[in-house]
Amino acid sequence: MNRQLVHEKILIVDDEESVRSVLLNHLNSEGPQCVGSPNALDALNKMEQERFSLVISDVMMPGMSGMELLRLVKRKDPETAFIMITGLMDINTAVDSLRIGACDFITKPFELPAVRRAVDRALEQRRLAIRNRFYREELKRKIRERTFELNEALRDVEESYKITLEALVTALDAREHETLAHSQRVREYTLTLAEALGLKYDDLIQTGRGALLHDVGKIGVKDSILLKPGKLNEEEWTEMRKHPQIGYNILRSIEFLAPAAEIVLCHQERWDGRGYPNGLAGTEIPLGARIFAVVDTMDAMTSDRPYRQALSFEAAFEEIRSCSGTQFDPKVTEAFLNIPVGRWKAIHDSVNKSHKTQGCFDLICPTSTAFL
Ligand SMILES: [Fe+2]
Known part of the structure; x- marks a missing residue:
């Protein structure tokens, strides 16, 4: 297993038990660990307990919809990848979910290899986003560090300028x-x-x-x-x-x-x-x-x-x-x-x-x- 996958977890949210288990069995066979959830509220509870790299969610579920779940997940952690499962004819919902922050959608009925490809893409995208964030943070830290060093050096230079000026004027004043x-x-x-x-x-x-x-x-x-x-x-x-x-x-x-x-x-x-x-x-x-x-x-x-x-x-x-x-x-x-x-x-x-x-x-x- 890829070392990066060890820490990655997938949450599968669908009220249909059969869909959940097909996905769980298929994705668990190779790749990150997967956890199933029968509805959005249960999913949110699980997300309070641990961090998931990817959420795959159905749109239509009793209680909170997949779209609402997507909004809450993105508000809590924008780096969590999200794939929406929509009905074949529900293209508008699919487009809306992308606009809100889902990185992909899968239409039912789905083919498992297509699901696998979508999951791999989503996780890779997330890793890239995290690497970019680390890179930006590191860059900011280095800039702060260098700016501090530069200011220190400038202060030293200014101090030596001041001392030189003092020495010259004092030398003349002595005479x-x-x-x-x-x-x-x-x-x-x-x-x-x-x-x-x-x-x-x-x-x-x-x-x-x-x-x-x-x-x-x-x-x-x-x-x-x-x-x-x-x-x-x-x-x-x-x-x-x-x-x-x-x-x-x-x-x-x-x-x-x-x-x-x-x-x-x-x-x-x-x-x-x-x-x-x-x-x-x-x-x-x-x-x-x-x-x-x-x-x-x-x-x-x-x-x-x-x-x-x-x-x-x-x-x-x-x-x-x-x-x-x-x-x-x-x-x-x-x-x-x-x-x-x-x-x-x-x-x-x-x-x-x-x-x-x-x-x-x-x-x-x-x-x-x-x-x-
Ligand atoms: Fe003069």
């Missing part, structure tokens, strides 16, 4: 104090303006990183110049102006920071082409760098300097407005000026507050941790 707070503020400002200009998620991430790391090249500028309290002479300025290129050189080889490196390289360029290091003009300058230039000016003006107190945001607004089209991209300037002064002040205060209370890189950017 030039106050850089950390400035970098965090300009990143917040840049993200706010970039969002207002409609930048999409990936570009926001890169623009935010570019803003955060814009001055990382100052790591390569001599202390005597970087920390000089007084004004720089021309030669010193030449050295200082190398910092965008140095920053670019540091970042471009770090794959996840390569797009942000472009912003670092261009953060001192001007709309009118009078910036450095390459004198780019207009839209030759990456949009992220054009956005950064505006908010960097605001942050410089609204921060205390050794030689002056912080200016008001309103004064910074006027200065930026007056430099639209020369230092700054007019469209970026317009978007900037459309954001109320109060919003910029709120960002300023919130970053400064978390910088003071946390004193570390973590948690400093409550509004933009998603863009690390």
Whole structure:
């Protein structure tokens, strides 16, 4: 006997004892074990006790009909195969039974080899359906497992990105104090303006990183110049102006920071082409760098300097407005000026507050941790 048949059982439901025993004798002789039932209710009781792979049922029976039994069987276990036994002339019932879920019908009087073939087909169909279900469930399980693994790996990558960013900003801050707070503020400002200009998620991430790391090249500028309290002479300025290129050189080889490196390289360029290091003009300058230039000016003006107190945001607004089209991209300037002064002040205060209370890189950017 086929190993698969060992666990398969057939329930034969017919009120005519003679029909039942012919079927039982024939099907029991080879193949799955068969059990007989004289009516639908008895069949349902038996199905409560054990699982049947196939039900072969007469249509016309006292009490519950074969059609009703078919409906109940399919509702309870859609994988149970069902063959209906109908009268020769009852083709409509046969079609209806197929529509409800029977896999085949046998017409009375039947020939036993035809019954055998129908039973084999029905059981094979059921096995196939079960194998497909197992396959789908296994596939779903594997997808869930792989998705989980992938998310874990992505979390690890994000964590290492965060650590790299922290290391770079902290390294610069160690040399030039106050850089950390400035970098965090300009990143917040840049993200706010970039969002207002409609930048999409990936570009926001890169623009935010570019803003955060814009001055990382100052790591390569001599202390005597970087920390000089007084004004720089021309030669010193030449050295200082190398910092965008140095920053670019540091970042471009770090794959996840390569797009942000472009912003670092261009953060001192001007709309009118009078910036450095390459004198780019207009839209030759990456949009992220054009956005950064505006908010960097605001942050410089609204921060205390050794030689002056912080200016008001309103004064910074006027200065930026007056430099639209020369230092700054007019469209970026317009978007900037459309954001109320109060919003910029709120960002300023919130970053400064978390910088003071946390004193570390973590948690400093409550509004933009998603863009690390
Ligand atoms: Fe700079």
